Amino acid sequence: xxxxxxRKKVLESKQMNFWERIYxxxxxxxxxxxxxxxxxxxxxxxxxxxxxxxxxxxxxxxSLKRDExxxxxxxxxxxxxxxxxxxxxxxxAAERKPxxxxxxxxxxxxxxxxxxxxxxxxxxxxxxxxxxAAIYLDGDIAKAGYIRDEFIFGKDKLTEPVIK
Amino acid sequence: MDIAxxxxxxxxxxxxxxxxxxxxxxxxxxxxxxxxxxxxRVGPNRAGPWGLLQPLADGVKLFTKEEIIPTNANTxxxxxxxxxxMFTACITTAVIPWGQDLFLFGRQISLQVADINVGVLYxxxxxxxxxxxxxxxxxxxNNKFSLLAAxxxxxQNISYEIAMGLSIIALxxxxxxxxxxxxxxxxxxxxxxxxYQPLGFLIFMICSFAETNRTPFDLPECETELVxxxxxxxxxMKLGFYLFAEYINMFVSSAIMASLYFGGYNYPFMHLISNxxxxxxxxxxxxxxxxLLFIFFFIWVRWTVPRFRYDQLMKLGWKVLIPLAIVNIxxxxxxxxxxxx
Numbered sequence: 001x002x003x004x005x006x007r008k009k010v011l012e013s014k015q016m017n018f019w020e021r022i023y024x025x026x027x028x029x030x031x032x033x034x035x036x037x038x039x040x041x042x043x044x045x046x047x048x049x050x051x052x053x054x055x056x057x058x059x060x061x062x063s064l065k066r067d068e069x070x071x072x073x074x075x076x077x078x079x080x081x082x083x084x085x086x087x088x089x090x091x092x093a094a095e096r097k098p099x100x101x102x103x104x105x106x107x108x109x110x111x112x113x114x115x116x117x118x119x120x121x122x123x124x125x126x127x128x129x130x131x132x133a134a135i136y137l138d139g140d141i142a143k144a145g146y147i148r149d150e151f152i153f154g155k156d157k158l159t160e161p162v163i164k
Numbered sequence: 165m166d167i168a169x170x171x172x173x174x175x176x177x178x179x180x181x182x183x184x185x186x187x188x189x190x191x192x193x194x195x196x197x198x199x200x201x202x203x204x205r206v207g208p209n210r211a212g213p214w215g216l217l218q219p220l221a222d223g224v225k226l227f228t229k230e231e232i233i234p235t236n237a238n239t240x241x242x243x244x245x246x247x248x249x250m251f252t253a254c255i256t257t258a259v260i261p262w263g264q265d266l267f268l269f270g271r272q273i274s275l276q277v278a279d280i281n282v283g284v285l286y287x288x289x290x291x292x293x294x295x296x297x298x299x300x301x302x303x304x305x306n307n308k309f310s311l312l313a314a315x316x317x318x319x320q321n322i323s324y325e326i327a328m329g330l331s332i333i334a335l336x337x338x339x340x341x342x343x344x345x346x347x348x349x350x351x352x353x354x355x356x357x358x359x360y361q362p363l364g365f366l367i368f369m370i371c372s373f374a375e376t377n378r379t380p381f382d383l384p385e386c387e388t389e390l391v392x393x394x395x396x397x398x399x400x401m402k403l404g405f406y407l408f409a410e411y412i413n414m415f416v417s418s419a420i421m422a423s424l425y426f427g428g429y430n431y432p433f434m435h436l437i438s439n440x441x442x443x444x445x446x447x448x449x450x451x452x453x454x455x456l457l458f459i460f461f462f463i464w465v466r467w468t469v470p471r472f473r474y475d476q477l478m479k480l481g482w483k484v485l486i487p488l489a490i491v492n493i494x495x496x497x498x499x500x501x502x503x504x505x
Contacts, residue, residue: 027469034202034468044206 059122061139062115064159067105072159073134076110080126080135088119089126106132113158117142117151168271177277180257187459188411189219195411195463202467226404234397236306245301246398246405252294253412259283260419261345263429263448266441275448276345283344284332287420288325291375295321297409298384302394313393316474317384321375323481328371330489331364334496335424344420348428353435356427360499363492365425367485372417374481377410379466383474418458419451426454 019025045052054060065073076093094111096104103109120142126135145151193208193215200207208215233242263275280286295318302314335357339347351357358365374381385393392398395406422428429447437443472480 027465030468031464034464037204038198038201040204042201042204042206046206046209 059124059127059137061117061142062120062126062135062137062153062158063139064113064155065134065136066160066162069102069105070162071101071103071105072109073105073132074110074113075106075108075132075134076113077108077131079129079131083125083129084120085123085125086119086121088116088121090114090116110155113155115153115158117153118148172271172273173277176273176275177258180262180277181254184254184257184412184415187415187455188408189223191411191414191459191463192222192407193218194459195466198460198463199467202464223404226401229400231400231402232397234306237397238304238306241300241304242397243402245297245304246395246402246409247297248300249294249297249409250405250412252290252297253409253416256287256290256416257419259286259344260416260423261348261428262451264440264444266444268441275444279343279345281341281343284336284342284347284424287344288329288332291328292321292325294375294409294413297406298394301398301406305394305397307397310392310394310396313384313396317377317394320377320381320383320477320481323478324371324374324381324485327367327481327485327489328375330486331367331371331492332424334364334489334493335361335368337493337496337500344423344428348423348430351427352430354427354430354432356425356430358425361425361492361496363488364496365421367489367492368425369421370480370485372421373462373465374477376413376417376462378414378462380469380472381477382466382471383477414459414462415455418455418462421458422451422454428454 067073076091078091078093081087081089081091090112091110091114092112093108096107096109122137122142124137127137196218197207197215199205208218211217211221233239258277259280261276261279266273266275298321299314299318302310302317305311335347336342338357338360339350341347341350347357373379377384383393385395395403398406429444429451431447431450434443434447437446
């Protein structure tokens, strides 16, 4: 039967010759290999001080975007929560009051918007689903924490700061 | 036996003890650091610059850990095990000649704690005692696995001691003395024993690896397979003693290898230096360089060679090293007869 790959390697057990049996040449060979690695350049990235540059389409922490006037774009339609395969997003909608036009772009907005970062799988479906271009996964790596409550990110952590 | 003599020896003893402890301490760091380098990593680098405070942090950690003595363990023997291990590791340094005599304050100061005429024999006696630390610790734990590991490591140490002793006999036939100082003096300049006894040195070195429980002979610990070994039940600084004793043993066996085979404190062109004090201090520096190179070699081998299987270990010890050592004795005898060394 022909093998399916060209990587097939027939192993045969043969007697080791004298030089192979005394092991010392093999050990010296191994020592030289490890010594080569000793002087190799380290590939380590010293993480907290030094960060690997992310690729263009890296999906990091979410941010809720504002429009050019600094008003929140999110209109609490719930499409992101609907598209979320991990069911990590919850939100409460509220109606915009007169005089709040500079805060919220549409008449309806999310008064509560929470993402559970322990559930989130950073798939980016919320970003794709959003009709208002209000959510993007353009942030940093999700931070570690000691208690579960720290991982529920509300609007205070998600909304991007107002650009003055 | 005057007061100056006692003070001189006290200073020497505390200096040697301190130096060997500090070297053992930093060998733990070097091991981890070099392990990183050999594997293209950087090793511990957070405690202090380049991780230099890491051994201190480890020490503090071990001291502050909870100390557990198993209920059914024999408390006295349980404590005795690591203490004996540490004690035997430390006392071997007494007979090692660290350098030539110094001339200070009109006195001739010998850089050796005790120049006994059975130095090599003393070293072997102490090395054999080292087995008791492991054996007692493993047995006192009252744990089947600790006991098995202790039996295993005891049989390993005893097997390799025979080959070690036989390899040294060939050396003693050449030197004609058991005193480590005389052996060192005979190798002045580049007249090192390793050039006359390469096979003996190889056997001795392999046996030192086995005696210090280092890879490829680290079956007593075998951390990747067995969690621990004889020290499975130990915690806190008692565990620290066992681990630390291994590093002191590494230092001591490097020192013995350096002084028996690699000329000890001797270096080429040493007779050209007229001031005896400078020559002696340079000799001490050279001796420590040799020791550190051997320690580096120990670490290097550890991160290169995989562990032996137990039957391979026994086969190597009994069927290869002991016959080789006997052949080496015969060859040395023939060599002495023909060339009249």
